[in-house]
Amino acid sequence: MGVEHPHFKLIGHRLCPYVQRVAMVMGHYAIDHEREDIRLEDKPAWLEKFSSERQVPVLLLDQTRPLTEAAVICDYLDRINGRALYPVDLIESAEHSIWILRAERILSLTADLVYRAHNEHDCDLTLHRIGLILAILNKKFEAAGPFREVGLCMVDMAYATAFRAFPVLVYGLNRDLFAGFEHVRGWSERLLKNDIVRTVVPQTYHGELHHFIASRQSYLAKRLSMLPVPQKPALSASL
Ligand SMILES: N[C@@H](CCC(=O)N[C@@H](CS)C(=O)NCC(=O)O)C(=O)O
Structure with missing residues (x-):
């Protein structure tokens, strides 16, 4: 017998990495739901009723909670479906949670590049901080291999959301973020080919992200605003 769920509505945004992670968990468990994407530049007044920070994602349970x-x-959705996205062993599961926090750190550093790094020096510092996390990840892959041999786990989903934006950063900054981290490069390529990972964003994701960033004020934004949006096959996470 299937799991009984409340009625779910996911309030999201077309490009938001945090929303993507929720959408991947929903895709993994084939959870039936409604989806409404908002514009961050023009948020609906009702958002505050559900998110005091006025952020997405919001998961609405039965239209109210x-x-x-x-x-x-993601943890709630995983728990109500048998917690298959974490290792059974509780210590390993806690270790996965630590890796997920590091993925979130990459997301927040990426947001620094998009919104707050206003010159080349700030960008270099931020790329260096991202590189420190990728170096730890690369060592982990060298020593212990992937987080899960077959299928996706929650760590995979969290990093897939971070890696997906890399081709646009690489293109805009003309820097290979994976240089020296070949295990992570290979993992990222495998993740981004996964059907669940691929299908939670629009096919035009990279072009839309290019425009989204280019309309901000950061150094990366200014560089992207001077570059043409490349055709999809030309975009890669490598130079
Ligand atoms: N800590 C939150 C972060 C979510 C977040 O930063 N969402 C962004 C979109 S990707 C947002 O809603 N930003 C509000 C804004 O740009 O005004 C989470 O993990 O869900």
Whole structure:
């Protein structure tokens, strides 16, 4: 017998990495739901009723009870479906949670590049911080292989959301973010080919992200605004 769920509505945004992680968990468990994407530049007044921070994702249960914070929503959805996205062993499971926090750190550093790094020096510093996390990841792959041999786990989903934006960063900054981290490069390529990972964003994701970033004020934004949006096959996470 299938699991009984409340009625779910996911309030999201077309490009948001946090929303993508929730959408991947929903895809993994084939959870039936409604989806409404909002514009961050022009948020609906009702959003505040569900998210005091006025952020997405919001998961609405039975139209009334909101859950916010991607990690909390994903863990809730995983728990009600038997917690298959984490290792059974509790210590290993806690270790996966640590890796997920590091993925969130990459997301927040990426947001620094998009919104707050206003010159080349700030960008270099931020890329260096991202590189420190990728170096730890690369060592982990060298020593212990992937997080899960077959299929996706929650760690995979969290990093897939971070890696997906890399081709646009690489293109805009003319820097290979994976240089020296070949295990992570290979993992990222495998993740981004996965059907669940691929299908939670529009096919035009990279072009839309290019425009989204280019309309901000950061150094990366200014560089992207001077570059043409490449055709999809030309975009890669490598130079
Ligand atoms: N800690 C939150 C972060 C979510 C977040 O930062 N969402 C962004 C979109 S990707 C947002 O709603 N930003 C509001 C804004 O840009 O005004 C989570 O994990 O869900």
